[in-house]
Amino acid sequence: MTHLIDRQTNSWRMDMLYEHFAPDDVALIQAIPLGGNQRADFFGWYFTKTGRYTVKSGYHTTRLDETRTFKPCGSGPEITPLLASVWRVRCPPKIQHFMWQVLTGCISVSANLGRRGLACDIGCIRCGADEETINHAIFVCPPARQVWALAHVPVGPLSFPTESVYANVDHFLGQQNPGANIMTFPWLMWYIWKARNARVYENIVEKSEDIVRIAEGEATWWQKAQLEEDIGIPVSFPVGLSVPAATNTLPTEFSGYRCFIDGSWKAGDQFAGAGWCCTSLQDASPLMGARSFRRSLSPLHAEAEAFLWAMRCMIGHDFGDVAFYTDCADLVKMVSSPSDWPAFSTYLDDITMDREEFSSFSLSYISRKANVTADSLARQARHRETSSPTSQANLLNLYQKPYYEYVEVV
Incomplete structure (x- = not known):
């Protein structure tokens, strides 16, 4: 009964959106992230991925509709x-x-x-x-x-x-x-x-x-x-957050859990995908998870949502000592300097709260070649609605892993 009421409520909300907004705007409204923390509205800058204003982006924006008046004189090449x-x-x-x-x-x-x-x-x-x-x-x-x-x-x-x-x-x-x-x-x-x-x-x-x-x-x-x-010069980041040069090798000694995460986003798709793969020395078989969710505003938003979901999965499994790995350098930068990324404050507030649940926490950048499993999981989840039993069976047959976690489409 509760599930039926929720579906009716969602249907009523969708009707209201389409009644007052154009279809393209409805898609954008649905993609706006809603975090667990209530905070006051604030100004942001749409023309940078971080949400912070820069002189360069302002100059570029003012020139978008400007009529070019420069006409070179003299002879010479084009x-x-x-x-x-x-x-x-x-x-x-x-x-x-x-x-x-x-x-x-x-x-x-x-x-x-x-x-x-x-x-x-x-x-x-x-x-x-x-x-x-x-x-x-x-x-x-x-x-x-x-x-x-x-x-x-x-x-x-x-x-x-x-x-x-x-x-x-x-x-x-x-x-x-x-x-x-x-x-x-x-x-x-x-x-x-x-x-x-x-x-x-x-x-x-x-x-x-x-x-x-x-x-x-x-x-x-x-x-x-x-x-x-x-050749490469190491970049310094706060303790627990690092962006080393992309590598296919990882430290051989680690007593906790390693969780590889990835998000998959495509402009023409209705859903985005998230995947994670967790390994440890204690367990011979890795744990994996995949889910699809309504397409967010950008690929970077999908990466942030995938990371937040992976963190909560690790908390749900009671894993306290976790090192997270991603092939998205911008994700590491935003988590290390949240004040520089106001466009992602909704996610970053939740990430800041959830990381307190870990006894040891780190987020590091690796190459895509070192993150193929999480990448494949995210891509498959994006193409299939993971709430569908048929899709779940297909994914199990594809990966043939001993454990797989599914979350219903939201």
């Missing part, structure tokens, strides 16, 4: 792919941004200042040319040409530099272009500009050979630093 390729150049972000400013005409050379209404001499202070344009300052001015020549860039009237700033930058970007092997060109552009500013604002004349030496030295040190980062 500007749109050229602008995109600038952000793929291996150099510091500030130099990438500088190169983008060069191509979009945002550099404050004398000619640009004059067009903006500033009363100034638009000539080049270094060589006396009638007009100092961006192309002139970076590529054509004799001191700049000398820097490019000393850096072993082939210089000639038909190849480089030309009268097009786009062609001059493209000279280095394309794999088949003549300057493709000059890896230091971003730093050369940057320090040519800094030398120009030193001459204009401080009346300091820097030697071309010094500019080349500094640029090449900075490029070498930066590229060496990137190689060291690629």
Whole structure:
């Protein structure tokens, strides 16, 4: 009787939702997590996965509906792919941004200042040319040409530099272009500009050979630093929470339980899936669980819900010493720094309360290859409603494990 009343109540609620909201909005409303703790409403930022506002996301959001008014002038290669390729150049972000400013005409050379209404001499202070344009300052001015020549860039009237700033930058970007092997060109552009500013604002004349030496030295040190980062530097997290480099191996000595967890989410599916696999030295056969639940807002929400459910399963089995493992690095980050993830506060409040039930608790990041069992369980649960007896039998036949836990669809 109680089950029948619950179904009637849910049906009435669904009718009310569809009466007042569009179908797409109903799906979103149903996906909103409802935690066990009551807390006051708070503001969040929809345009980041954490729910915290960032200047970068705000800037990106304001440009979504903006009409692009930039129209490049002059001759040279197609500007749109050229602008995109600038952000793929291996150099510091500030130099990438500088190169983008060069191509979009945002550099404050004398000619640009004059067009903006500033009363100034638009000539080049270094060589006396009638007009100092961006192309002139970076590529054509004799001191700049000398820097490019000393850096072993082939210089000639038909190849480089030309009268097009786009062609001059493209000279280095394309794999088949003549300057493709000059890896230091971003730093050369940057320090040519800094030398120009030193001459204009401080009346300091820097030697071309010094500019080349500094640029090449900075490029070498930066590229060496990137190689060291690629090797991997451990990241520090609070005790009990860790994100080591993804690995397929685990510590051989562990007296408690290891619980591998995973969530499965797909935009077109009605349900999401969760799976866990728990092993210990005391039990030769692993314990496993799988369930499906109404699709949440995002894959990361599904990961959080799967972790919370796995924690409660471990509590239900009276396992106090548990090390959890996930292949979702963001899940580890949000549990280690819950205040930085307000979009997941509903889950994180419950996780914070439930972790007090454990005598020993940890959450670590592993590679997907080390988490295949939990991943398979979650995927199978997403495709099958685990409240169905037929689906339960199929999953048992698939995995043939001695223990399997099912939870009805919510």
